[in-house]
Amino acid sequence: MSSPASPEPVSPTPPSGGVFVPRTRVLDAGDVQRAVWRMAHEISERNRGTADVVLVGLASGGVAFAARLADALDDIDGTRPPTGTLDVAFHRDDIGLRSVMPHGVTDLPVEITDRVVVLVDDVLFTGRTVRAALDALNDHGRPRAVQLAVMVDRGHRELPIRPDFVGKNLPTRRDELVRVGGDGVEVGEMSA
Amino acid sequence: MSEVLLLRGGVVVDRSGERRADVVVRDGVVAAVGPDVATGVAGTELDCSGAYVMPGFVDLFSGVGEPADPSVETIESATRAAALAGCTAVLVGVDPSAPLDSPAALHHLRALAAGASCAVVPSAALTMGAAGERLVPMAQLADLGVRVFGDPGGVADPTVLRRAMAYAADLGVVVALDPVDPVLAGGGHLHEGPWSSLLGIAGIPAEAEELGVGRALALALRTGVRLHLRRLSTAASLGMVAAARRAGLDLTAEVTAAHALFVDADCAAFDPAFKLEPPLRPAADRDAVAAALRSGVVDALVSGHMPASAVAKNVPFAEAAFGAATLPWYSATVFSPVECPPARAVALLAEGPARIADLTDRQGGPVVAGRPANLTVFDPEAVWAAGPETAVSRTATTPFAGRTLRGRARHTLLDGTAVVICSEAQR
Amino acid sequence: MRHLLGVRGLDRDDLVHLLDLTASFRAVNARPIPKVPALQGRTVATLFFEDSTRTRLSFETAAKRLSADTLSFSVGTSSVKKGESLRDTARTVEAMGVDAIVLRHSASGAPHRLAGWVDAAVVNAGDGWHEHPTQALLDAFTLRERFGTLDGLRVAIVGDIAHSRVARSNVWALHTLGAEVTLVAPRTLLPPDTSAWPVRVTDDLDDVLRTVDVVYLLRMQFERQGAPLVPSLAEYVERFGLTRERAERLGPSTVVMHPGPMNQGVEIAPEVADDPRCLVLDQVANGVSVRMAVLFRLLGAGPLQNAGGGGDV
Numbered sequence: 001m002s003s004p005a006s007p008e009p010v011s012p013t014p015p016s017g018g019v020f021v022p023r024t025r026v027l028d029a030g031d032v033q034r035a036v037w038r039m040a041h042e043i044s045e046r047n048r049g050t051a052d053v054v055l056v057g058l059a060s061g062g063v064a065f066a067a068r069l070a071d072a073l074d075d076i077d078g079t080r081p082p083t084g085t086l087d088v089a090f091h092r093d094d095i096g097l098r099s100v101m102p103h104g105v106t107d108l109p110v111e112i113t114d115r116v117v118v119l120v121d122d123v124l125f126t127g128r129t130v131r132a133a134l135d136a137l138n139d140h141g142r143p144r145a146v147q148l149a150v151m152v153d154r155g156h157r158e159l160p161i162r163p164d165f166v167g168k169n170l171p172t173r174r175d176e177l178v179r180v181g182g183d184g185v186e187v188g189e190m191s192a
Numbered sequence: 193m194s195e196v197l198l199l200r201g202g203v204v205v206d207r208s209g210e211r212r213a214d215v216v217v218r219d220g221v222v223a224a225v226g227p228d229v230a231t232g233v234a235g236t237e238l239d240c241s242g243a244y245v246m247p248g249f250v251d252l253f254s255g256v257g258e259p260a261d262p263s264v265e266t267i268e269s270a271t272r273a274a275a276l277a278g279c280t281a282v283l284v285g286v287d288p289s290a291p292l293d294s295p296a297a298l299h300h301l302r303a304l305a306a307g308a309s310c311a312v313v314p315s316a317a318l319t320m321g322a323a324g325e326r327l328v329p330m331a332q333l334a335d336l337g338v339r340v341f342g343d344p345g346g347v348a349d350p351t352v353l354r355r356a357m358a359y360a361a362d363l364g365v366v367v368a369l370d371p372v373d374p375v376l377a378g379g380g381h382l383h384e385g386p387w388s389s390l391l392g393i394a395g396i397p398a399e400a401e402e403l404g405v406g407r408a409l410a411l412a413l414r415t416g417v418r419l420h421l422r423r424l425s426t427a428a429s430l431g432m433v434a435a436a437r438r439a440g441l442d443l444t445a446e447v448t449a450a451h452a453l454f455v456d457a458d459c460a461a462f463d464p465a466f467k468l469e470p471p472l473r474p475a476a477d478r479d480a481v482a483a484a485l486r487s488g489v490v491d492a493l494v495s496g497h498m499p500a501s502a503v504a505k506n507v508p509f510a511e512a513a514f515g516a517a518t519l520p521w522y523s524a525t526v527f528s529p530v531e532c533p534p535a536r537a538v539a540l541l542a543e544g545p546a547r548i549a550d551l552t553d554r555q556g557g558p559v560v561a562g563r564p565a566n567l568t569v570f571d572p573e574a575v576w577a578a579g580p581e582t583a584v585s586r587t588a589t590t591p592f593a594g595r596t597l598r599g600r601a602r603h604t605l606l607d608g609t610a611v612v613i614c615s616e617a618q619r
Numbered sequence: 620m621r622h623l624l625g626v627r628g629l630d631r632d633d634l635v636h637l638l639d640l641t642a643s644f645r646a647v648n649a650r651p652i653p654k655v656p657a658l659q660g661r662t663v664a665t666l667f668f669e670d671s672t673r674t675r676l677s678f679e680t681a682a683k684r685l686s687a688d689t690l691s692f693s694v695g696t697s698s699v700k701k702g703e704s705l706r707d708t709a710r711t712v713e714a715m716g717v718d719a720i721v722l723r724h725s726a727s728g729a730p731h732r733l734a735g736w737v738d739a740a741v742v743n744a745g746d747g748w749h750e751h752p753t754q755a756l757l758d759a760f761t762l763r764e765r766f767g768t769l770d771g772l773r774v775a776i777v778g779d780i781a782h783s784r785v786a787r788s789n790v791w792a793l794h795t796l797g798a799e800v801t802l803v804a805p806r807t808l809l810p811p812d813t814s815a816w817p818v819r820v821t822d823d824l825d826d827v828l829r830t831v832d833v834v835y836l837l838r839m840q841f842e843r844q845g846a847p848l849v850p851s852l853a854e855y856v857e858r859f860g861l862t863r864e865r866a867e868r869l870g871p872s873t874v875v876m877h878p879g880p881m882n883q884g885v886e887i888a889p890e891v892a893d894d895p896r897c898l899v900l901d902q903v904a905n906g907v908s909v910r911m912a913v914l915f916r917l918l919g920a921g922p923l924q925n926a927g928g929g930g931d932v
Contacts, residue, residue: 087643089657090643090655090657090685090915095919096918096919100919101636101640106646136655139652384811384812390810391727392746392747392748392750392787392810393747393748393749462727462732506704506732507732508729510727
């Protein structure tokens with residue numbers, strides 16, 4: 001179900017096999033940590049504290065990031081907001097086009113109804129994962145609001161989705177790959 | 193027929209051996225055989241270079257559908273397929289649905305057979321309706337020319353079988369038997385063994401055939417009948433035949449081409465094209481069948497052609513009818529992969545069957561002047577594909593589908609008329 | 620994977636993949652809304668030539684929880700016309716627009732033939748004595764949940780192996796996943812030739828019970844086609860039944876399984892059926908999750924890719 005406007009046959013999701021070959025390190029570990037801190041402050045400011053906030057990391061790339069945001073918010077506000085994980089495999093819109101395997105479990109430790117859910121992911125690209133996540137959240141309750149926090153926004157949106165909290169805006173080519181890790185953010189490609 | 197045919201450039205093979213010779217056919221008979229006999233003779237030339245000129249084959253087991261079910265196969269389509277296999281005669285009457293048991297049925301069959309591409313030789317049932325109870329009017333039918341009698345599927349009651357054999361022995365006719373114990377075989381669909389176990393389908397044990405063979409041999413010994421065992425498939429059965437012959441029994445035996453080629457493992461994909469009667473056996477038995485063809489324990493190779501309609505075959509394995517089309521491909525098997533030398537091939541395909549069915553006045557060779565011109569020109573190296581493209585039978589299901597064969601009839605002459613030219617049927 | 624016709628022929632990775640998917644769907648089934656939109660717009664038809672309300676409902680529930688639409692044809696409700704061939708029935712069903720056909724049939728190999736006649740994905744829900752792959756998968760899943768792994772697990776399958784598609788599928792599934800399988804039956808209830816099967820064969824149940832982790836009991840049908848398979852039911856129970864006395868000799872971690880429905884008092888004593896070591900209810904509970912995994916794998920998965928690493932969608 002690729003967007004009609006996109007002429008390239010290359011799929012955004014990396015092909016199987018092969019090794020990620022980094023070309024440029026755009027953020028180092030320190031940059032990432034500072035971004036985490038800033039975003040945590042923004043989340044706290046926007047929501048006037050974290051009393052009603054639930055962090056939900058999207059499996060698999062957003063899980064570690066959500067934990068780091070939770071730690072940072074713990075330092076800022078004195079309490080660690082409840083943090084869960086969400087696997088959206090079964091809500092994707094490309095089921096039947098490619099093999100979809102669940103990456104992890106869905107584990108929401110608290111009720112999300114009437115709370116502010118902050119979806120957390122490492123990279124925002126076409127926006128389809130976030131759409132699936134919004135759909136999946138519906139199965140678990142009715143949040144008062146849903147906000148989106150991403151470490152990297154690499155452009156090429158195919159749906160009307162925008163992040164509320166961004167670590168770095170990073171223009172990329174469609175065929176490039178972005179890897180977010182504890183040691184920083186790299187742009188590269190997959191070798192065959 | 194006043195047509196003159198010149199068979200040029202081939203190697204004549206019959207029971208006297210192989211010789212480089214041309215053959216002149218005139219007025220339905222072989223006029224001359226020799227290296228130069230066609231020189232200066234006017235006539236239609238049939239190229240035989242690289243091929244054997246052999247007596248036309250005699251298929252002792254041809255299911256023809258008609259008159260029971262012409263939608264499945266007609267005498268016309270079956271004999272056309274047989275002629276393409278190199279046959280000039282087929283023995284019919286083996287369809288389980290239409291046993292030939294009366295003079296009226298015989299006349300009807302002969303009327304249907306007019307214009308066929310082979311001589312259609314009737315074999316009759318042993319019992320009325322092949323029900324295994326009352327004997328057919330054997331003497332009456334023998335007077336009308338029937339020489340071979342046998343019930344499709346065998347006779348269950350040994351008392352009836354013994355009586356039939358004794359009666360037939362007096363008349364000097366042949367009792368052709370499907371040697372199978374129907375009780376032991378009943379309810380099975382493929383060979384009972386590792387594959388039936390794996391696929392979870394009721395099997396037919398090898399013992400069903402071996403019991404049938406043992407019983408037939410014991411009864412034949414006492415009655416002195418001319419016994420012909422049909423469609424043998426196991427090493428043990430062939431061993432019993434060899435032993436019985438050594439003991440002096442007047443015994444002949446046939447196997448089908450499929451049983452010299454395919455095995456029970458071919459049923460692995462549940463394809464009913466491999467659901468045959470008797471069932472395909474494991475490799476050791478298949479190899480024993482091939483060895484018996486080469487060694488002479490077996491007297492005849494038959495097609496076993498038993499076409500089944502798509503309706504009967506496009507169903508799950510256990511529900512499918514037994515049998516499949518094997519004409520026109522069966523005769524190639526004796527050359528490849530069984531690798532019989534040409535003299536042996538003639539014995540298995542033509543001479544042996546003609547002797548068994550008492551057709552030697554018109555069929556089976558030798559290829560000499562004065563004999564009826566029932567001949568086939570067989571190219572042992574011709575490579576062709578088996579399957580829908582070369583199928584002539586009305587039914588498509590065949591275990592040969594997708595196989596490449598080596599050995600093909602190029603021309604076939606029926607009483608001096610070419611019914612197959614360059615592997616194309618003329619009728 | 621285009622069809623699921625049997626377990627024999629699937630390799631370890633295929634099986635583990637399916638079990639992992641089952642675990643994900645089990646999590647879905649534990650939610651208040653046990654439903655995902657994964658197969659929205661797809662249609663799954665159940666075509667049951669043999670009555671089995673339980674299995675058919677399990678498949679239909681699985682399809683619905685994946686948001687697929689279902690069509691149901693069963694001989695019990697006479698929507699399967701007697702006399703109409705399987706091929707014609709299936710092509711009629713397919714013409715209505717289905718993506719998958721779940722077939723149960725009394726003839727071994729029927730799903731294999733069906734796969735050659737239709738374009739839809741074919742799932743074997745039981746064919747004759749041949750295979751019942753989703754049963755073996757749910758059995759394997761149940762065991763994996765209980766023991767953590769099937770590697771080295773000692774499993775005894777007891778009863779009428781010859782006529783059991785559940786036994787055949789389990790032999791392949793358990794062996795491929797690393798378990799050691801022993802078949803326990805009198806010779807008359809064994810397939811004619813199991814010499815090439817990766818199993819040990821014995822008729823001594825008591826000997827086996829001493830060292831087994833799983834006792835898998837098959838349903839004993841006394842008669843088939845009018846002929847008794849064993850001299851008497853009492854003799855069967857005495858030699859092969861899991862009686863209370865035998866159950867008492869089982870180790871504390873040994874479990875008992877049965878594909879259902881149970882003949883209480885024949886292959887299993889009533890008290891044993893209620894023993895906490897009997898996993899029959901777990902087996903049934905896992906059925907829907909397994910069937911969701913199978914349908915998702917056949918209809919949801921496109922070309923196999925390793926979805927991982929780097930950028931995200």
